[in-house]
Amino acid sequence: MTIASITGVGMTPFGVHNEPLEEMFADAALAAIDDAGVDHDEIDSLYIGNALGGAIENETHLGPKFVSYLGLSNECPAQRYEDACSSSAIALKEAVRAVQSGCHETVLVSGVERCTPKGTDVDTEHLTKLFASGSHKQYEQPLGMTSASVFALLTKRHMYEHGTNERQLAEVAVKNHANGAKNPRAQFAGEKTVEDVLDSPMISDPFRLLDCCPFSDGAAAAVITNAESAETHTGSSVNIVGLNHMTSTLPLADQETAFSTPVARRAANRAYREASVSPSSVDVAEVHDCFTGAEIMAIEALDFVEEGHGGVATAEGQTQLDGEIPVNPSGGLKAKGHPVGATGIAQIVELTDQLRGNAKNRQVENARTALAHNVGGSAASAVVTIMEAPT
């Protein structure tokens, strides 16, 4: 099997964007193409992650809209993936499989989303309902189970089972805001204290406003080529050495446990095995911290810390930039922002920067092996990707 390499990455800043989705896409995609040093017509196929364009702004069938912006009309197929918050990581998986199998040589994968109330002119209440479309329609949506309340239930039970407390949750937000303050592409520039978090308004117990990621707009893109042709390109390439995607169940009540994300653990175990990498040899990770409690469950599912110890480990600083396993150097979904369908590829952009040594004042020292963890819905879809630095 051929090795798939990331040869170029690009992204817009995350925040409020008013331009059409295809213009956000183009900003990210053209930057990735330039970074890779490939010609446009070398792109064999376009993989697009977008979760809510249809529901939020009556915008579907993005393939033709996007290929036009690359000058590839009638030259290239394009397909769009929607799998809630894991949309673009799943697009990445299919793109990587196409390169690994020799089906394609060079492909572009991109995630694009607009979901700020300001960018869309849809009010916050209605957006919250649309985000809940990933919840079970018959058993969860009628009860008002939004993303926040789903993760709140999981976290509340984690607190009961393992003694995790609100101060530990707040430490996740404080760390990620501190990292985001160093990331010019992050939606939030300011730092926060534990007190800021604990004093912020309650959203869904135990989550306060500052435990939650924001509504965001943005796009991210990556050029994937086979490792052989990667050597002929100008971009310093990063190899994808493990990638697994696993799907579990909805509603939440049918899942195996009510205080962890076993589907992410399963995807991680398979990705570790494929990459011949152990959790302790991961140098830096981007994980899906849509809520502070989600990051705690993520670092446990990834075996960075023991099950139940995520809160304590966070409070001890183990996941800080200079900790044993730096998590979310970009600021994560919490501070960098979470344009739903763009998040999976944005994680890859950050980790490519880290592995290339380009992450400036948020650079993790000696980062050689990186891991991305992207989940959809109540962690019913999970994708884990392991990458290695250029040699």
Added chain:
Amino acid sequence: MTIASITGVGMTPFGVHNEPLEEMFADAALAAIDDAGVDHDEIDSLYIGNALGGAIENETHLGPKFVSYLGLSNECPAQRYEDACSSSAIALKEAVRAVQSGCHETVLVSGVERCTPKGTDVDTEHLTKLFASGSHKQYEQPLGMTSASVFALLTKRHMYEHGTNERQLAEVAVKNHANGAKNPRAQFAGEKTVEDVLDSPMISDPFRLLDCCPFSDGAAAAVITNAESAETHTGSSVNIVGLNHMTSTLPLADQETAFSTPVARRAANRAYREASVSPSSVDVAEVHDCFTGAEIMAIEALDFVEEGHGGVATAEGQTQLDGEIPVNPSGGLKAKGHPVGATGIAQIVELTDQLRGNAKNRQVENARTALAHNVGGSAASAVVTIMEAPT
């Protein structure tokens, strides 16, 4: 490269369905699995086509909802494709590539959609707006360019360029209703006359009500395995010998011509080349007749008839069940119905029946080579699939 075979197919009747999307899916998927004679746990990955679940009924993240119904939670990844009316043919393409490349051995591909006003409780006017989400948001949607008006513009120009007339358009509807009347899964059971069509109310000049496909609900599924393991299954297998997907441009005004679908021609030419099949050796075809004019442009793009002669050829009966090239024996989108994201796989189900000799009183005699043509939006995405009968 391994050959990908269709070893099992299943579908619901098309019409009005009130059950949840996952139940429609299960009806089709379990039938396909039984037909193939595979065990559920042999399924390595699930490819889902659905176009409008998010916009129409706030229903996204179908992967986990669907894998649960197969008992495959935590055992199998699932991904959803949305590419307007070509959603499930594109899901098929990715599924076939995964099998051809050896990435997976056995996969399930399914298309599912609910879009009747009765099934959804969304009124017809609002549904029409949602269907227009595949049109260009800035240049077409504000002008009221729905699917009907996009294909009406193309057809009107075809009439101007080639002398195609309304009676020839009506002949498409008459033929497809006659075929649909023989298909127990079709939404419409009755036959229609040219006069019925010409007397029906005008929708978008030159299309009258009976030139247009209906709103429909339904699901279709197919099991794809590599040809080697297909031999060990009970289902009589059909090989996929050519499959191409090509994406062009939106808005319509930017496309190469205003009276044909060059992207479908390009996909067809590549599929013919891959299959080493000429248009004249295709025995039966299912084409995307969302409107009568669309079938005329389809049979020209596929080179079944000369460019501009689609209307004449139809009126001469060349595309009837006993004609030179039988087109839409199932009744097509026109009479069988068009649950948007299910259509691509429903075409495959019909052609598998035809190639197996199971199509009863709509069987095309000696059908050995079959072709499916599925387009999205204003034919800005096109997928052409060529299949061969079991030897």
